[in-house]
Amino acid sequence: MLDVAVIEDPAAAEVSLDPIRARLLAExxxxxxxxxLAAKVGLPRQKVNYHLKALERHGxxxxIEERRKGNVTERIMRATAASYVISPAALAEVQPDPSRAPDQLSARWLLALAARLVRDVGTLVTGAAKARQKVATFAIDGEIRFASAADRAAFAEELAGAVTTLVGKYHDQTAKGGRDHRIVVAVHPSITTRAVDADTSDLPMKE
Structure with a gap:
């Protein structure tokens, strides 16, 4: 079983979003x-079988096992992953495109960028799994508390400068056998247990 699987097929995405089928995947x-499963979810076995076949058709x-019980063969099933991510590729015609909203201070641009990240890494993961290879990636996830909007703006400026310096140091367009990599750096307000912070009056970022 994979830790995370990427759903790129629209039909598979539709199947996974059904509440009953999502519950079966979790179980x-x-x-x-x-x-x-019928005993756990409170549905007739025949109904559960119907949903399982739909899930199985879409991978x-x-x-994982068949057990013979008298005249009945019991099929033991397992989810192919512990969790799933639906790629924007499943909505090919309307998937977000950062180039359509190039304002880098816009939260919607960041959302489109994140969607592209999910799509691209999902494609890499799917291809690597088929080739039985690993994908070379690196990510940093952390949290920082700014005392003021001015501090946040200064941090963003310094971060952009540091990244630009590193890119200039290591980027080699002429390297034979080199491979292009995409770098994404993002800063956004943390989500708390309260309602999403409405204090955006001093933010340099746009909705």
Whole structure:
């Protein structure tokens, strides 16, 4: 079982978003049969079987064992991943495109950028899995508390300068056998247990 799987096919995305099927996927982090699942989700076994077949057709669950019980063969299924991410590629015609909203201070541009990140890394992960290879990636995730909007703006300026310096140091357009990499750096307000901060009056970022 994978930690995370990427759903790129629109039909598979539709199947996964059904509430009952999403519940079955969650339950199948631990292998189980239709009979076992029926007791957990409160549905008839036949109905569970119907949903399992739909999930199996789209590669979201897999058969790991068959057990013979009298005249009945019990199929033990398992989700193919512990969690799933739906790629924007599943909405090919309307997927976000950062180039359509190039304002780098816009929250919507950041959202489009993040969507592209999910799509591109998802494509790399899917291709690497088929080739039985790994994808070379690196990411930093942290949190910082700014005392003021001025501090945040100064931080953003220094961060941009540091990244530009590093890119200038290591980028080699003429390197034979080199491989292009995309770098994404983002800063956004943290989500708290309260409602999303409405204090945007002093932010240099736009909605």
């Amino acid at each position: 199948l982090a631990v292998p189980g049969s239709a009979t076992m 979201l669950v897999e058969l």
